[in-house]
Amino acid sequence: MAARPSAHIDTFARDHLPPAAQWPHLTDLGYPARLNCGAELLDATIERLGADRPAFRDAAGTVWTYGGLRERVDRIAHVLTGDLGVLPGHRVLLRGPTTPLLAACWLAVMKAGAVAVTVLATQRPHELATVCGLARVEHALCDVRALDDLAAAGVPGLRITPYGGAGPDDLLRLAGRRTGAYEAVATASDDVALIAFTSGTTGRPKGCMHFHRDVLAIADTFSAHVLRPTPDDVFAGSPPLGFTFGLGGLVVFPLRAGASAYLADWGGPDRLLRDIGQHRVSVLFTAPTAYRAMLPKLSGHDVSSLRRCVSAGENLPAATWHAWEKATGLRIVNGIGATELLHIFISAADDAARPGTTGVPVPGFEARVVGADGRPVPDGTPGLLAVRGPTGCRYLADERQREYVRDGWNLTGDTYVRDADGYFSYVARADDMIVSAGYNIAGPEVEDALLRHPDVAEAAVVGRADAERGQVVVAHLVLRSGVPRGAETVAELRAFTKAAIAPYKCPREILFHDALPRTPTGKLQRFRLRGNGPAVPGRTS
Known part of the structure; x- marks a missing residue:
């Protein structure tokens, strides 16, 4: 285009756009x-x-x-x-x-x-x-x-x-x-x-x-x-x-x-719940962590004005989606967006929403799952999420433009899988895929399993280098108040996880934290968990 x-009289911004050849394909919506x-x-x-x-x-x-x-x-x-x-x-x-x-x-x-x-x-x-x-x-x-x-x-x-x-x-x-x-x-x-x-x-x-x-x-x-x-x-x-x-x-x-x-x-989940009732909020935007934090506090709060609950910023576990629907009768509108594309580009609402999936491309956008060569992979095969539409990545004088945009598509850095019905499901951030003893293990899948346990308030799963297996799965958890951080809890959580997902995906190491590292916008900073941070360990072999 x-x-x-x-x-503009000061042309700095336009002068520092990436070369047009490095832009993604942009859909023209017909604006003047x-x-x-x-x-x-x-x-x-x-x-x-x-x-x-x-x-x-x-x-x-x-x-x-x-x-x-x-x-x-x-x-x-x-x-x-x-x-x-x-x-x-x-x-x-x-x-x-x-x-x-x-x-x-x-x-x-x-x-x-x-x-x-x-x-x-x-x-x-x-x-x-x-x-x-x-x-x-x-x-x-x-x-x-x-x-x-x-x-x-x-x-x-x-x-x-x-x-x-x-x-x-x-x-x-x-x-x-x-x-x-x-x-x-x-x-x-x-x-x-x-x-x-x-x-x-x-x-x-x-x-x-x-x-x-x-x-x-x-x-x-x-x-x-x-x-x-x-x-x-x-x-x-x-x-x-x-x-x-x-x-x-x-x-x-x-x-x-x-x-x-x-x-x-x-101001925290209590304050948000009070605001919903006091101001008769009908459309709510927050992160999966906040929905989970509000669940045990719903009693005594009036949320009857809500008709749309939007989740983005990180993966929405199916367990949280189901629990929110059971408690409120509302289906969370899950979505994935990116600063590079400005807002949400895959989502679904109402009867089209499917727990455990992100959804389908928002009208105006296209999405596909591609391999390392940039070619689409068959449905059911994990690969890199590629998106294009009316918005797209244009970095300010940054060499990483070439990494994010390839062949006219925005590569978001997320591993996804598309099913035969065209629904896209999150697997992991591409750099968060754990490869252990030849198995590909998606951290968010393990997190989802752990979050189904009533004692787990927050979960983050990352890989740690291991000489024998390449990587091992490490779970960083925040427990509910009063739950002991000992070997019994570790054993119970490992047994619970093995019953929910394949045993090879089960964490080999569980660490307990008072809080998980997040950005000011609430996104989990997994890269900080790959180092050594203060925690109470519950190690298993």
């Missing part, structure tokens, strides 16, 4: 040549449905209408371009807890034609310095509660504008002096709108560049065809807005549908 004339996703999500939605509908709700009980949101967004956009000197194409770092104000800042950056670089409020100075260096960030809008680490990052030339404070340079004070509508910059549909950095399960962040049309594409594919939201829906969830799972699920999808979102930081 040929690039259209850019509206000129497109500003901020204006489409906000101004166009108001034109369709009116300004008085609720758009965002916060933890204090404040409701922002679409009209009120637009007024705040336009004031901030005026500050960006009028007071701060932000030009179309400039990268603007956004950092803070999940609030309507953070979402308003993101929309203002979109309307101003700048490029949003979203980061997590929990990221530390060296991580922030890395991101700012890679994306050549010159401006930042930062919640006053998250200022210290950003200031400590010591990014040369970075102009930080705080919001939510009392200082004379506070964004809200500056915005209070601005009035009038802001006419969105007429960006090209393929101008870069955001640079999303991978959450770091491998410890090496990569900047993923997405266009204005990509932001709308995720709403017009997964949300429109699988979630099928209505203007009366209330969205909520645990993923932060610095994570594309959260940005899509809590900002892009509800605004595209004219619905509303409750925006607040993750």
Whole structure:
């Protein structure tokens, strides 16, 4: 697809796209040549449905209408371009807890034609310095509660504008002096709108560049065809807005549908359950771990408003799917997405959902399972998941582009198997497949078996090098409160696992932890478990 004339004055983002020959094949959904996703999500939605509908709700009980949101967004956009000197194409770092104000800042950056670089409020100075260096960030809008680490990052030339404070340079004070509508910059549909950095399960962040049309594409594919939201829906969830799972699920999808979102930081399963009942949440986004953590706490909480429960970020065990359906009557909408493709591209809902599978390609996307040579493998044969559609991987000046995109397909790094009905099932991350004494063992399958035991709260299974077998299976577990971490528990868990799956897949070593290492977005960091970490071992031969 040929690039259209850019509206960017600062062309850094476009200049650092990978060569077109290294892009994946991209499906054209027919968006116009000129497109500003901020204006489409906000101004166009108001034109369709009116300004008085609720758009965002916060933890204090404040409701922002679409009209009120637009007024705040336009004031901030005026500050960006009028007071701060932000030009179309400039990268603007956004950092803070999940609030309507953070979402308003993101929309203002979109309307101003700048490029949003979203980061997590929990990221530390060296991580922030890395991101700012890679994306050549010159401006930042930062919640006053998250200022210290950003200031400590010591990014040369970075102009930080705080919001939510009392200082004379506070964004809200500056915005209070601005009035009038802001006419969105007429960006090209393929101008870069955001640079999303991978959450770091491998410890090496990569900047993923997405266009204005990509932001709308995720709403017009997964949300429109699988979630099928209505203007009366209330969205909520645990993923932060610095994570594309959260940005899509809590900002892009509800605004595209004219619905509303409750925006607040993750406060644990009890808090999330209270929020669902208090704010009558109907569409929930969170990770498998959170669904499992909420299960024993459902009693006494009203979740009757829920109609859609979406899971992504890591594999959803069939045991969790069944337990949630039994407890709530709701079938979790499982899905796989990637920062490189912006959001979910394989999923299934309602009667199409099958526990233990991820689903089928979302309308607009294609998927297949391929071998090391890139050719499709027969159904039932594990291989690498390859995907293409309207969004795809375009790394910011990163040599790993050649690894992720091959022959026009995005290779996600996941091992999958497709059945005869076209359903895709997760096997493992490609680098998490354990080969022991000639057997291929998928860690998630072993995890699923362990999680069926009532004493296991969390499980992570990895391989450890072994001179005799090549690798052996090691299970890292978090037990329910009060369960002893001794040899009896190890023996019981091994017997339970052998009864559920083939004995050769059973962990030869079981280690108990107080908590498993995760990224700030909740993804399990298996690479940290391959080393030696503090744990109480229960070793078996």
